[in-house]
Amino acid sequence: MDTGTPGELVQLLTPEGERVEHPDYAIDLSDSDYRALYRDLTLVRRIDLEATALQRQGELGLWASLLGQEAAQVGSGRALEADDYAFPTYREHGVAYARGVDPLRLLALFRGVSNGGWDPQEKNFALYTIVIGNQCLHAVGYAMGMQMDQARAHADHSGAVIAYFGDGASSQGDVNEAFIFAASFNAPVVFFCQNNQWAISEPLEKQTRVPLYRRAAGFGFDGVRVDGNDVLAVHAVTSKHLADARAGGGPSMIEAFTYRMGAHTTSDDPSRYRLASDLEAWRLKDPIERVRSFLWRQQLADQSFFDEVDADAEALAIGLRQGCRALPDPDPDLMFANVYAEPHQQVEEQRSAFADYLASFDASLDSAALPGSAAGAEVRS
Amino acid sequence: MDTGTPGELVQLLTPEGERVEHPDYAIDLSDSDYRALYRDLTLVRRIDLEATALQRQGELGLWASLLGQEAAQVGSGRALEADDYAFPTYREHGVAYARGVDPLRLLALFRGVSNGGWDPQEKNFALYTIVIGNQCLHAVGYAMGMQMDQARAHADHSGAVIAYFGDGASSQGDVNEAFIFAASFNAPVVFFCQNNQWAISEPLEKQTRVPLYRRAAGFGFDGVRVDGNDVLAVHAVTSKHLADARAGGGPSMIEAFTYRMGAHTTSDDPSRYRLASDLEAWRLKDPIERVRSFLWRQQLADQSFFDEVDADAEALAIGLRQGCRALPDPDPDLMFANVYAEPHQQVEEQRSAFADYLASFDASLDSAALPGSAAGAEVRS
Amino acid sequence: MTETVTLARALNLGLRRAMEEDDKVVLLGEDIGKLGGVFRVTDTLQKDFGEHRVIDTPLAESGILGAAVGLAMRGYRPVVEIQFDGFVYPAFDQIVSQVAKMHARSQGDLLMPMVIRIPYGGGIGAVEHHSESPEAYFAHTAGLRVVSPSNPVDGYWMVQQAIRCNDPVVFFEPKRRYWEKAELDVAATPDPLFAGRVARPGRDVTLVCYGPMVRTCLDAAAAVAADGVEVEVIDLRTLSPLDIDLVCGSVLRTGRLVVAHEASTFLGMGAELAAMVTERCFYTLEAPVLRVGGFHSPYPPSRLEEHYLPDLDRVLDAVDRSLAY
Amino acid sequence: MTETVTLARALNLGLRRAMEEDDKVVLLGEDIGKLGGVFRVTDTLQKDFGEHRVIDTPLAESGILGAAVGLAMRGYRPVVEIQFDGFVYPAFDQIVSQVAKMHARSQGDLLMPMVIRIPYGGGIGAVEHHSESPEAYFAHTAGLRVVSPSNPVDGYWMVQQAIRCNDPVVFFEPKRRYWEKAELDVAATPDPLFAGRVARPGRDVTLVCYGPMVRTCLDAAAAVAADGVEVEVIDLRTLSPLDIDLVCGSVLRTGRLVVAHEASTFLGMGAELAAMVTERCFYTLEAPVLRVGGFHSPYPPSRLEEHYLPDLDRVLDAVDRSLAY
Ligand SMILES: Cc1ncc(C[n+]2csc(CCOP(=O)(O)OP(=O)(O)O)c2C)c(N)n1
Ligand SMILES: Cc1ncc(C[n+]2csc(CCOP(=O)(O)OP(=O)(O)O)c2C)c(N)n1
Ligand SMILES: [Mg+2]
Numbered sequence A, B: 001m002d003t004g005t006p007g008e009l010v011q012l013l014t015p016e017g018e019r020v021e022h023p024d025y026a027i028d029l030s031d032s033d034y035r036a037l038y039r040d041l042t043l044v045r046r047i048d049l050e051a052t053a054l055q056r057q058g059e060l061g062l063w064a065s066l067l068g069q070e071a072a073q074v075g076s077g078r079a080l081e082a083d084d085y086a087f088p089t090y091r092e093h094g095v096a097y098a099r100g101v102d103p104l105r106l107l108a109l110f111r112g113v114s115n116g117g118w119d120p121q122e123k124n125f126a127l128y129t130i131v132i133g134n135q136c137l138h139a140v141g142y143a144m145g146m147q148m149d150q151a152r153a154h155a156d157h158s159g160a161v162i163a164y165f166g167d168g169a170s171s172q173g174d175v176n177e178a179f180i181f182a183a184s185f186n187a188p189v190v191f192f193c194q195n196n197q198w199a200i201s202e203p204l205e206k207q208t209r210v211p212l213y214r215r216a217a218g219f220g221f222d223g224v225r226v227d228g229n230d231v232l233a234v235h236a237v238t239s240k241h242l243a244d245a246r247a248g249g250g251p252s253m254i255e256a257f258t259y260r261m262g263a264h265t266t267s268d269d270p271s272r273y274r275l276a277s278d279l280e281a282w283r284l285k286d287p288i289e290r291v292r293s294f295l296w297r298q299q300l301a302d303q304s305f306f307d308e309v310d311a312d313a314e315a316l317a318i319g320l321r322q323g324c325r326a327l328p329d330p331d332p333d334l335m336f337a338n339v340y341a342e343p344h345q346q347v348e349e350q351r352s353a354f355a356d357y358l359a360s361f362d363a364s365l366d367s368a369a370l371p372g373s374a375a376g377a378e379v380r381s
Numbered sequence C, D: 001m002t003e004t005v006t007l008a009r010a011l012n013l014g015l016r017r018a019m020e021e022d023d024k025v026v027l028l029g030e031d032i033g034k035l036g037g038v039f040r041v042t043d044t045l046q047k048d049f050g051e052h053r054v055i056d057t058p059l060a061e062s063g064i065l066g067a068a069v070g071l072a073m074r075g076y077r078p079v080v081e082i083q084f085d086g087f088v089y090p091a092f093d094q095i096v097s098q099v100a101k102m103h104a105r106s107q108g109d110l111l112m113p114m115v116i117r118i119p120y121g122g123g124i125g126a127v128e129h130h131s132e133s134p135e136a137y138f139a140h141t142a143g144l145r146v147v148s149p150s151n152p153v154d155g156y157w158m159v160q161q162a163i164r165c166n167d168p169v170v171f172f173e174p175k176r177r178y179w180e181k182a183e184l185d186v187a188a189t190p191d192p193l194f195a196g197r198v199a200r201p202g203r204d205v206t207l208v209c210y211g212p213m214v215r216t217c218l219d220a221a222a223a224v225a226a227d228g229v230e231v232e233v234i235d236l237r238t239l240s241p242l243d244i245d246l247v248c249g250s251v252l253r254t255g256r257l258v259v260a261h262e263a264s265t266f267l268g269m270g271a272e273l274a275a276m277v278t279e280r281c282f283y284t285l286e287a288p289v290l291r292v293g294g295f296h297s298p299y300p301p302s303r304l305e306e307h308y309l310p311d312l313d314r315v316l317d318a319v320d321r322s323l324a325y
């Protein structure tokens, strides 16, 4: 397998926290921007850890941790402008955060109280997409729509779309068709692949034998590999590609080279397929530590700043925990409420029949006889 | 659109019939091989013309002409060895011919007397595949099977597979997934794309903005563009890639750059979407004419040879015409015969009910009362 | 005011009017531009509305449907053409997992006002994959609506109504009826989209059908009328929702029901109608609901299709059997 | 001789035995190697049979099924694992257009001895796309066989029989029953694959179910037994072919039929059973066939699944209604 060369990797901040330059990608961030990125990274990690804890406590049915991918998500998410639109997988909690989606809303899906959780149109952040690859085509379609709007308005700029997907997803027909449509229509979309080296238990080499970013050239657009644990590089690269897209430059692909530090989800047991020691090398490349070192080194932040961020993170986590526990179970009528936007006879019939059925239990003498409860069954017979 | 450069095109025989050399691809053919190729090309074109004529006469429901693509098909088809396996689209009449499939069998599908027409395993030539792209995955699976057989036999060679597809097909998810599977398993398969510049009415640029062969590199294997109207180049390139595949070199892709000189099928009306004059340039690149010139120039054949080939072509056409007209309509029981390999209650019940139903007409006094005939309906009431 | 039009032409006129009335309506498909679609249903539309509204796409059905989802999210009303019934399956995932579910999973925040036009059914002597009747797959899928016009007038109105509907509508066009003609009055008031229609009244037996089978069933009803058998023919028009009240109303009068469709009867629409009607009209039915349809076999080579497709004789055979109870 | 095993383990043992007995049996899927599948059904098989027989594939379901077609043509017997029900749709095209039709279109020259294993159904508190019941799509498709074991013993035998079958078999595994246990005797003689079974005899009403609902229905039957109501529970085991004789035989005795499944009732298996049984037992039925099943809505978020899934109460509600006729 050709794993690529270091020279192919865009890096602006080394794992040791040293700023390095790159001929094609520059950064234009203020000191407070740097601190804000550090804060984002820390908060996002804290949200993620809290959600994992909530799953362990039985408050969530499942959680897909982003541990290790904070820089890829914060760096790209913060590169988006308000008019841009993001299409996530199920792991883009950091992007959601950057878009301003309330983290509590993310828990709804994993708690099982909703199949969505937020209004996608509010923050231009689509619903999580679980069927691998599907969202890449939605992203392209949305970008085509932006382009049409632009043409109709005779504007010289459009918004841009970012489509997130994983290394595993790169094998799906839909993702490759998305490349084709994007190229054919020169749609303003950035394909952002978080190559975290794993698709559940399958290592990268099951999906490809050359670096993924090289896929782009064969479809007729630019691809670039960026150090996915380097928030500065990710931010710079994504900003540039989004700007190109907005200006009519068409699609491009970014491969953020990173590593999934945790299990695939809380249901997964990585000990069955990878060695704990495999993580060591990547621990040294931690996306947050290097920004911390950088801030220290450059004297851009002092201990009080770090303490404050930690306190914010803790407060956020507490709020999340409390909010999660308070998330109510949905009303059974939700099953029928939004199947269609307009009435549908069969759904309406089932809806009222089910309401009557539920009511029959309320009406029964023994109020313990609730459907779905074993007690109900016994009382009944 | 980047249409590629002349330098990217492998050519061994110019449109004028001049032999040219290529650094990577040599040919090793005898004089009689050259003549045989000419004969193949001529016969294949004659088969195709005859089928088109048969469609016009109402003997076939449809025909997909290969006009202009004879060299791509004969050149690649003749590069196959007996153990190799070919997976065609619906237009590979020339490959079928090269594999030794009786041309008459090809007509069965288009006449509507069969959904297949030949035993794929007999000549290692799969059934025509109409759903665009599906066959590329079958090809890879078959190649994986060859590889497994090879491993089990501890052989150092396997057969190879060739997967045909069109420029339009290159946009299908299945085709791209086939690339991925082939690369992942290093399967002995050659992807052979006949880029005839059209997918029905859609020109190449709807599907791609860079030469298609470049797609291969992004998936981690070699791609090459060959003059698809140059039978020698196609033969040389395909032979080499097949040999590599057999020797464990894994997948590769060949883009045969050619042109669909006729309508998409006999149902199509190209005047709606392309100018007749567009064909002029390609008429000068005719795949047969250049071999003819070459044979003349090199004095490898004389008039009697050409006359003989023409006579053979004519005889073949006559046989085909007669054979086609004599192809019997299938028995209605065929609807039920091969749905399953083992009995299936519902099918068997429908089968006997339908037989009874048909028999009820035979038994009726008026033997004109056949189902499906308007007469039957009138007599009935 | 009226014009004689084929179904293909009526659909074309309906699409044109929908595009005129709402500039968010965009058409996507293979060969729908210059070619006007292989059945010419989109003929001249690209010329008149431009390449941004009549979009020839790359050859990938999942791509088309997935892009349509994104366009709908951006506020467009995509009308997708699938070239033939047998080519909708590559898009099945996007349709079932995304198009059908998006409104529900977004708790109503997102609309998917999309029309998926599919020429369907057999009878045109085509090669395999060009004569399928996959409507049951879609009708079984919650979140989708499924309709099928049987004639030019319905074609004209229903396609416009489907485009105006805020839910995704799978729109099955009976391809062997594309060339049938009728008088179209574009100033008329159409029937509602999600309702069936009595195509021919009758007292003795109810014959339910839709799409390509309506013509066959009307012919069958006409054929037995001389014998004094009155067949009431119902053109369902909509498969999801199903206008079950119309069907049951008829069955309560006739006591007998025959359902005819081209699709395989095994788990076809006839099964659902049989189950629903029997439940609702149990004491009225004088015969079990009988089904006439395709066999449980892949669509056969075209030289056999006259045997596969339920024709007038097979429909009347079922009518006779029903009456014999 | 006997061992207490879960359904997941029984399937694992069945696969192992099939692989031992025929070296042409190969497994393909996502995460079926080292991980042993997300439900551990293929646990240890890669270790014991090697990477050439237990093949972790790229993440692409159409790719998996398409490759399996090629492997079958080369003489292998591929057993494909689809990770969850909701992820079979990307492969729908290959399954419906190729796998199902290959034998017929090759006029019998090609066999497609393939098993497509799909963990299906709800009840495990999963996120969307992980709890679907898509069996009707496949049962409606001619050329496919569809089966579903309800218990460990059937799981063990049926998976081996499915692998030996020369037709493609879609093998639906009731995922919420993976951890239920039973005594397995690997030396026993199994029932034939394409036959249903009376899981509990009874005289008053026939209750037909399959897969995950069998446990629920047996519980329901047990619950009303004390009241003197005898429910005959039939475990269909096979959906295509459908063992209609077994069902009708029972209905001829009981006069009543209730069908329960998790899938949406609208065009679900219950519809076909209602239609067939009503046609065959018209004069025997004392009540219309009643159906209990999923609603015509996407599978809800897991906190609502207990309402969506037909439980003992909803099954008994239908039994009561049937008996009330
Ligand atoms: C179509 C489909 N097939 C299978 C799955 C099951 N599945 C969920 S996540 C996953 C691996 C995804 O890997 P990758 O794309 O690398 O993303 P990551 O999880 O690493 O972020 C699989 C196979 C799915 N969700 N959708
Ligand atoms: C999945 C699918 N979609 C659409 C079609 C209809 N169709 C048949 S041929 C064709 C164009 C194919 O173009 P290309 O792959 O370039 O092959 P060519 O016909 O030029 O040989 C289309 C769209 C089909 N057969 N299958
Ligand atoms: Mg990954």
Ligand SMILES: [Mg+2]
Pocket (backbone or CB within 6 Å): B166, B167, B168, B194, B195, B196, B197, B198, B199, B200
């Ligand atoms: Mg082409």
